[in-house]
Amino acid sequence: MAFAAPKHMEGPKLQTKMSTWTPLNHQLMNDKVFEERCALLGKWFDKWSDAQRRRILTDLLERCSLSQLKFCNSHLQEKVPREALDFTSILPRVLSLYIFSFLDPRSLCRCAQVSWHWKSLTELDQLWMPKCLRFGWYINFSPTPFEQRIWKRQYIEMVKELHITRPKTPPKDEFVVIDVQPIAKEAADTKFSPTYTYYPKSSKSQGKKDLPPWRSSDKHPTDTVRFNYLDNYDPIEQGRLVRKVTVGQQNSERKRRPTSASYKLRKAKSLSKGFPGRDGNLQISLSAELCNRPKSAPRPSWAANQLAEYPATKATAKILAQSTEWNAGIRPCPVRPPMPKMAERGKKAISQTPPRKQSQAELMMMTVADVIKQLVEAHEQGKDVNLNKLKTKTSAKYGLSAQPRLVDIIAAVPPQYRKILVPKLKAKPIRTASGIAVVAVMCKPHRCPHINFTGNICVYCPGGPDSDFEYSTQSYTGYEPTSMRAIRARYDPYLQTRHRVEQLKQLGHSVDKVEFIVMGGTFMALSEDYRDFFIRNLHDALSGHTSNSVSEAVRYSERSNTKCVGITIETRPDYCLKRHLSDMLSYGCTRLEIGVQSVYEDVARDTNRGHTVKAVCESFHMAKDAGFKVVSHMMPDLPNVGLERDTEQFIEFFENPAFRPDGMKLYPTLVIRGTGLYELWKTGRYRSYSPSTLVDLVARILALVPPWTRVYRVQRDIPMPLVSSGVEHGNLRELALARMKDLGTECRDVRTREVGIQEIHHKVRPYQVELIRRDYVANGGWETFLSYEDPEQDILIGLLRLRKCSEQSFRPELKGGVSIVRELHVYGSVVPISSRDPSKFQHQGFGMLLMEEAERIAREEHGSWKIAVISGVGTRNYYRKLGYELEGPYMVKKLD
Structure with a gap:
C-alpha cells in the first residue's frame, strides 16, 4: 500500500505524528523524517548506560552487510587506530631470537633503540657471534659467565679498526688514489687502517660529512654490497703493503720505548712488596715466574671496562664454584692462569664490598644445580623423590618466580649420572x-x-x-x-x-x-x-x-x-591402488x-566421501x-547414523573378513566452524551425542576390538576451544576404560596389553611368558598372529603377523606360494641396537624366536617355498643376520 504526502506539513500535531512512521514514495518526507529520527536516536543514546549502548551497537552490526561492515572498519581506523602488538611479548623467546637472526648488524642496532626489552634481545651473544665468525673476528680472551654483549662490542671494535669506506664513484675524467698511511701502534690488538683518498675536480663534496665505516656510499645497495664490509678489497694484501712501509719505523720505535716484558717485571716487583717469605726476606720469585710463564692474550680496553661491571665478591665466587661443580647448561667458567697472591689490603676491600644482587639467570642456575644435587643424594640413599615437589621447594628457597624447565635439568645432569637420572626425569x-x-x-x-569429482570436500x-x-x-x-x-x-x-x-x-x-x-x-x-x-x-x-x-x-x-x-x-x-602401493x-x-569413516554406503554418499565401501575392501586386500x-x-556419530547403527557397524567391521584391519584410529565426529557439518548443526539438522552417551559408545566399541588389533587413538588432537560440538573431554579413552571397568568388561587390544604401557600405568611386569597363536581369515588370505604373552596378567611382550599371500598378489616377489611377515615388534622401553639391558625386553631373543616359528608355519603349514618380510629401512641388517637377502623392497629367505 502506497502512502501519499499530506497536504499540510507545517502543523505541530502533524509533525508529532510523522515521527512515528516513514512514507515510502515521497523522498522529501523520507529525508526529513530520517533526520528527525537520527536526532531522536542520538538523544536516547546519550541517556543510555554503557551496557545498553553495547547492546544496540552489537544489534546494528549484526544487521549490517559486508560492505557496510567494511565502511565501519575503515571509519574506526581513522578514529581509533589499531594498536601494533610487540611480537617479542607474544612469541616465545626462541622464535623472537630466530626472527632477529635474519637482520643485519645495522638493523639490529636500530632495533636496540626501540625499547629496553628489544635492547636486551638484540645484544645477545648468540646473535652477534655468527656475524663476527663470518669474517673470522675471534675474541682473544675467555669471557666470564656473567659478561654479556661481548660479541657485539667485538664486532663494533673490529669495524672501527677496519676503517674502510667505499669511495664515491668518480666521473670519467676523475681518478682515485689509494693512499696507504702508517698507523702508530696503540695497543696489542690494533690492526692496520688503510685510507682511501679521493681527489675530485670540483669542491662541492668537500663540506660533506664522511660516512661511517659500516655504511656504503651507494644509495641503492644490494645484499652483497651491504654485507661486504671489506668493500671488495683483500685485507691480507693491504696488510702486507702496510708492513713493508712501516717495518723500519716500528723497529726504531721499539728501541726508544721500553718492552712489555720489562714493564711487567717492574709491575710484578711493585706487587711483591709486602709479601715476606718464610725466612723473613722479601719474596722476589714472583717476577721471575711472571717472566717465565707463557704470555696470555691481553684483554682489550673495552673488555676490561666490561669486566669492571662484575666485582669479585664472595657471592660471585660461590656462584662460580657451584657452576663449575654442577654444569647447568650455561657457558662453562673460563680457564685462567694462576693469579698472584692478593695483598691484605685488597682482601679487606673485597670483604667490605656489598654483595651484588643476583639476577634471575644466576638464581635459575643455582636452583638447577641444587635440584640435581638432591636427586643424586636421593639415588645414593635409595629414596624416591617427587620431582615436582622438589622443584617447587628449591625454587622457593632461591626466590624464583618460575620453576626450572625439565629440559634444563636434564641438560645439566653430570655425565656419570646420566644413565641413572635421565630415565627417571x-x-x-x-x-x-x-x-x-x-x-x-x-x-x-x-x-x-576428490574435489574434482564431487565438487566439495567431506562435510566434517x-x-x-x-x-x-x-x-x-x-x-x-x-x-x-x-x-x-x-x-x-x-x-x-x-x-x-x-x-x-x-x-x-x-x-x-x-x-x-x-x-x-x-x-x-x-x-x-x-x-x-x-x-x-x-x-x-x-x-x-x-x-x-x-x-x-x-x-x-x-x-x-x-x-x-x-x-x-x-x-x-x-x-x-x-x-591405494597398485601404482601407489609400489611407490610407497x-x-x-x-x-x-x-580413511574409511563408515561401512555404510548411504553415509559415505551423504558425507561426500568420494569413494564406495567396495573400494575400501579392495584397498585392504591389495595392501x-x-x-x-x-x-x-573410523568416525562414530556421523549424520543419519544413530547409536544403534554405530554399534552394528563396528561389529561388522571387526567380524567381516572383508575388513578386519590391523589397527584403528577412533575419531568421534567433531563440529568445527567452516565445515558443512557446522551449517547443519547451526540450523538444527544435526545433533551430537551427549558426553555420557559418547563415553558409553566408545566403551562398547573397545570391548569389541579383537586381540590382534591395536587402537592407536581414540580422539583427534584438535584443541577443545575450536570444537563447537562433539567431544567435550580431552581424556576420552581414559573415561571409556573406566566405564568398561564399571561394567565388568575389558579392552584386549594390543596397545592396552603392551608390556611398556602396563609398566607405566599399573607398575606390573610379566611373570610367566608363553607363545600364543591366533589364526583368522581376512581379505582373502590366511592370517596368523603370533605373540609372547603372560596369559595370567594379560601382558603382551612381542607379536608377529604372518600372512599366506593370495593368488591376486600383484608383486612379482610374492607370487607362486610365498608367505610374508607383515609385522615383527617387541614392545617395552627403547634399547639401542648395539646395547643390551637385562631389565628390558628388547634384544632378549623374543624376535628371533617369533621368526623361527613363522618360518616353520610357512614351510610346514602354508607350503611356501619362500618367506618374505616387509622391513623398515633401518632394520634390514637385523634380517640379514637371520639369513635374509634384499629382493626388491622385501627381505626374503628360501625355505628348505
Missing part, C-alpha cells in the same frame, strides 16, 4: 613405551583430490587452503602440536625431523629407533617430484647425508646410527592409514597382499 615416558620414537611430519597444504573436514584455517593442511586446523611444528618449519621435512628428534632427545627419550608418520591429507595425491623430495629429506635428516634420489637416501639410511624402523602414510582408498614400498613405507599393515580411521 624422562618427560611423558608413554611416547617411547612401545619401543620406538614416533616422529610425525606434515606435507605441504593442498586441496583434497576442517582445514585446507580454502578453509578458515588457511595455512593448515587438509583435515587439520593448524593448532595441533604437529601442525604448529610443521608451520614453524615452513613444512620443510628435513627441519621437521631434526627439530622433533632433538626435542625428544632433550626430554630424555631415546631416538635410536624412529618411525615416521606422514600426515596432512592424501600424500599420494601430490606430484611424484614432491613426494620423492619429501621422503628423501626424511631419510637424510636421520643419516646426515645429502642425497640426490630416494634410492640413495634409503641406502645411507640403512647405515645410520638413528634407524628408520618404518614409515606410515595417510591415504584414501582411491589412492620404494619409500620404505611399512604401514598405511586408510595386505603387498605386506602392509593396515590401520583404518
Whole structure:
C-alpha cells in the first residue's frame, strides 16, 4: 500500500505524528523524517548506560552487510587506530631470537633503540657471534659467565679498526688514489687502517660529512654490497703493503720505548712488596715466574671496562664454584692462569664490598644445580623423590618466580649420572613405551583430490587452503602440536625431523629407533617430484647425508646410527591402488592409514566421501597382499547414523573378513566452524551425542576390538576451544576404560596389553611368558598372529603377523606360494641396537624366536617355498643376520 504526502506539513500535531512512521514514495518526507529520527536516536543514546549502548551497537552490526561492515572498519581506523602488538611479548623467546637472526648488524642496532626489552634481545651473544665468525673476528680472551654483549662490542671494535669506506664513484675524467698511511701502534690488538683518498675536480663534496665505516656510499645497495664490509678489497694484501712501509719505523720505535716484558717485571716487583717469605726476606720469585710463564692474550680496553661491571665478591665466587661443580647448561667458567697472591689490603676491600644482587639467570642456575644435587643424594640413599615437589621447594628457597624447565635439568645432569637420572626425569615416558620414537611430519597444504569429482570436500573436514584455517593442511586446523611444528618449519621435512628428534632427545627419550608418520591429507595425491623430495629429506635428516634420489637416501639410511624402523602414510582408498602401493614400498613405507569413516554406503554418499565401501575392501586386500599393515580411521556419530547403527557397524567391521584391519584410529565426529557439518548443526539438522552417551559408545566399541588389533587413538588432537560440538573431554579413552571397568568388561587390544604401557600405568611386569597363536581369515588370505604373552596378567611382550599371500598378489616377489611377515615388534622401553639391558625386553631373543616359528608355519603349514618380510629401512641388517637377502623392497629367505 502506497502512502501519499499530506497536504499540510507545517502543523505541530502533524509533525508529532510523522515521527512515528516513514512514507515510502515521497523522498522529501523520507529525508526529513530520517533526520528527525537520527536526532531522536542520538538523544536516547546519550541517556543510555554503557551496557545498553553495547547492546544496540552489537544489534546494528549484526544487521549490517559486508560492505557496510567494511565502511565501519575503515571509519574506526581513522578514529581509533589499531594498536601494533610487540611480537617479542607474544612469541616465545626462541622464535623472537630466530626472527632477529635474519637482520643485519645495522638493523639490529636500530632495533636496540626501540625499547629496553628489544635492547636486551638484540645484544645477545648468540646473535652477534655468527656475524663476527663470518669474517673470522675471534675474541682473544675467555669471557666470564656473567659478561654479556661481548660479541657485539667485538664486532663494533673490529669495524672501527677496519676503517674502510667505499669511495664515491668518480666521473670519467676523475681518478682515485689509494693512499696507504702508517698507523702508530696503540695497543696489542690494533690492526692496520688503510685510507682511501679521493681527489675530485670540483669542491662541492668537500663540506660533506664522511660516512661511517659500516655504511656504503651507494644509495641503492644490494645484499652483497651491504654485507661486504671489506668493500671488495683483500685485507691480507693491504696488510702486507702496510708492513713493508712501516717495518723500519716500528723497529726504531721499539728501541726508544721500553718492552712489555720489562714493564711487567717492574709491575710484578711493585706487587711483591709486602709479601715476606718464610725466612723473613722479601719474596722476589714472583717476577721471575711472571717472566717465565707463557704470555696470555691481553684483554682489550673495552673488555676490561666490561669486566669492571662484575666485582669479585664472595657471592660471585660461590656462584662460580657451584657452576663449575654442577654444569647447568650455561657457558662453562673460563680457564685462567694462576693469579698472584692478593695483598691484605685488597682482601679487606673485597670483604667490605656489598654483595651484588643476583639476577634471575644466576638464581635459575643455582636452583638447577641444587635440584640435581638432591636427586643424586636421593639415588645414593635409595629414596624416591617427587620431582615436582622438589622443584617447587628449591625454587622457593632461591626466590624464583618460575620453576626450572625439565629440559634444563636434564641438560645439566653430570655425565656419570646420566644413565641413572635421565630415565627417571624422562618427560611423558608413554611416547617411547612401545619401543620406538614416533616422529610425525606434515606435507605441504593442498586441496583434497576428490574435489574434482564431487565438487566439495567431506562435510566434517576442517582445514585446507580454502578453509578458515588457511595455512593448515587438509583435515587439520593448524593448532595441533604437529601442525604448529610443521608451520614453524615452513613444512620443510628435513627441519621437521631434526627439530622433533632433538626435542625428544632433550626430554630424555631415546631416538635410536624412529618411525615416521606422514600426515596432512592424501600424500599420494601430490606430484611424484614432491613426494620423492619429501621422503628423501626424511631419510637424510636421520643419516646426515645429502642425497640426490630416494634410492640413495634409503641406502645411507640403512647405515645410520638413528634407524628408520618404518614409515606410515595417510591415504584414501582411491589412492591405494597398485601404482601407489609400489611407490610407497620404494619409500620404505611399512604401514598405511586408510580413511574409511563408515561401512555404510548411504553415509559415505551423504558425507561426500568420494569413494564406495567396495573400494575400501579392495584397498585392504591389495595392501595386505603387498605386506602392509593396515590401520583404518573410523568416525562414530556421523549424520543419519544413530547409536544403534554405530554399534552394528563396528561389529561388522571387526567380524567381516572383508575388513578386519590391523589397527584403528577412533575419531568421534567433531563440529568445527567452516565445515558443512557446522551449517547443519547451526540450523538444527544435526545433533551430537551427549558426553555420557559418547563415553558409553566408545566403551562398547573397545570391548569389541579383537586381540590382534591395536587402537592407536581414540580422539583427534584438535584443541577443545575450536570444537563447537562433539567431544567435550580431552581424556576420552581414559573415561571409556573406566566405564568398561564399571561394567565388568575389558579392552584386549594390543596397545592396552603392551608390556611398556602396563609398566607405566599399573607398575606390573610379566611373570610367566608363553607363545600364543591366533589364526583368522581376512581379505582373502590366511592370517596368523603370533605373540609372547603372560596369559595370567594379560601382558603382551612381542607379536608377529604372518600372512599366506593370495593368488591376486600383484608383486612379482610374492607370487607362486610365498608367505610374508607383515609385522615383527617387541614392545617395552627403547634399547639401542648395539646395547643390551637385562631389565628390558628388547634384544632378549623374543624376535628371533617369533621368526623361527613363522618360518616353520610357512614351510610346514602354508607350503611356501619362500618367506618374505616387509622391513623398515633401518632394520634390514637385523634380517640379514637371520639369513635374509634384499629382493626388491622385501627381505626374503628360501625355505628348505
